Amino acid sequence: MARNIRILALLLAAQMGLALVLLGSGPSLQAVNPNTPLLNLGEGELDELLIEGDDHSQLLLKKQDGLWRLPDHHNYPAEQGDVTALLSQLKSLSHGTPMATSDAALERFKVADTHFNRRITLKRQQQVVAVLYLGSGQGARNSAAHVEGQPGIFNVAIALHQVPQTAKAWQDKTLLQIPAGEIMQIATHGLTLQRQPVDKEDKAAKPSWQATGLQAGETVNSTAVESLSTKLATLRIEELLGVTDQPAYGLDKPVWQATLTRQGQPPLIYQLGHQSEPNSYTLKRSDRPEYFKLPTYLAESLIEAGKRDSLLNKAP
Known part of the structure; x- marks a missing residue:
């Protein structure tokens, strides 16, 4: 019995010694305060973001003259609020719950330099400030995170879908919008529709339009014209197609x-x-070099609202 106890004691001592060696040989996650910022971004504004995906895609966002743009996509403006929101979220990330430290874990959680879901490179004045890897997290709103050059993998509050790697996701969809009150005239289908001054003191006054090009018995439907005006003022594109006209765009014979x-x-x-693609529409506006894809529902709504019959009343 005594001999067995001595053997067990020796085994326990060996296990404790091995544990101490392992703890001393690797980085300690417990030493990291979970509330400390994950990224040390220093002072000053960031001016470049490179987002890479697990499919080897790359998306570059660069700030030029105060605006975030997509240099590899005709320098088209990005949605400024979306970029600002992402940067704010990255700055607010804390270390959170520690997950692992080993090289094998980097691969397992998809935050290794050769195997990742997202790699985000942040720059300031062409200098790399930080490189963040995002991978498989715990929960739909979380991701595993690893900062290049630092030990540890942490579960942080950012989801992969919040860091899309496609240009379409970052394009400014509101670029063609204009203040509705600036629209004074719309000419279409042989009609020239002119907005009439509204008595500003009469709060119940509704917009009124007059037209030239009317035929016998036709009158203007001011409500319909105002609706068309609003649609034009609030246009949202679906996607930037390019800056060169293509036969497939169908603009040699515009539908409207x-x-x-x-x-x-x-x-x-x-x-x-x-x-030529079924139910797909291209929009071109004379002041812009780009060609835009419009959502089908929006394009068809615009065509319907812009019909001559839609804009006029006919005498019974």
Whole structure:
């Protein structure tokens, strides 16, 4: 019995010694305060973001003259609020719950330099400030995170879908929007529709439009014209297609076009083409070099609202 106890004691001592060696040989996650920032971004504004995906895709966002743009996509403006929101979220990340430290764990959680879900490189004045890897986290709103050059993998409050790696996800969808009150005239289908002054003191007054090009018995439907005006003012694109016209865009025979005049501004010509792809529409506006894809529902709504019959009342 005594001999067995001595053997067990020796085994326990050996295990404790091995544990101490292992603890001393690797980085300690417990030493990291979970409330400390995950990224040390220093002072000053960041001006470049490179987002890489697990499919080897790369997306570059760069700040130029105060605006975030997509240099590899015709320098098209990014949605400024989305970029600002991402940067704010990255700055607010804390170490959170520690997960692991080993090289094998980097691969397992998909935060290794050769195996990751997202790799985000942040720069300031062409200098790398931090490189963050995001991988498989715990929970739908979390990701595993590893900072290049630092030990440890941490479960942090950011989801992969909040860091998309496609240009479409970052493009400014509101670039073509204009203040509705600036629209003074719309010309389409042989009609020239002119907004009439509204008595500002009469809060119940509704927008009124007059037209030239009317035929016998036709009158303007001011409500319908105002609706068309609002649709044009609040256009949201679906995607940037490019800056070169393509036969597939269908703009050689537009399905709808109009000229919009704003107070004190050059006229804007809108052309809408039906693409060869089923139920797909291309929009071109004269003041921009780009060609845009419109959501099908929006394009068809614009075509319907812009019909001559939709804009007019006919005498019974």
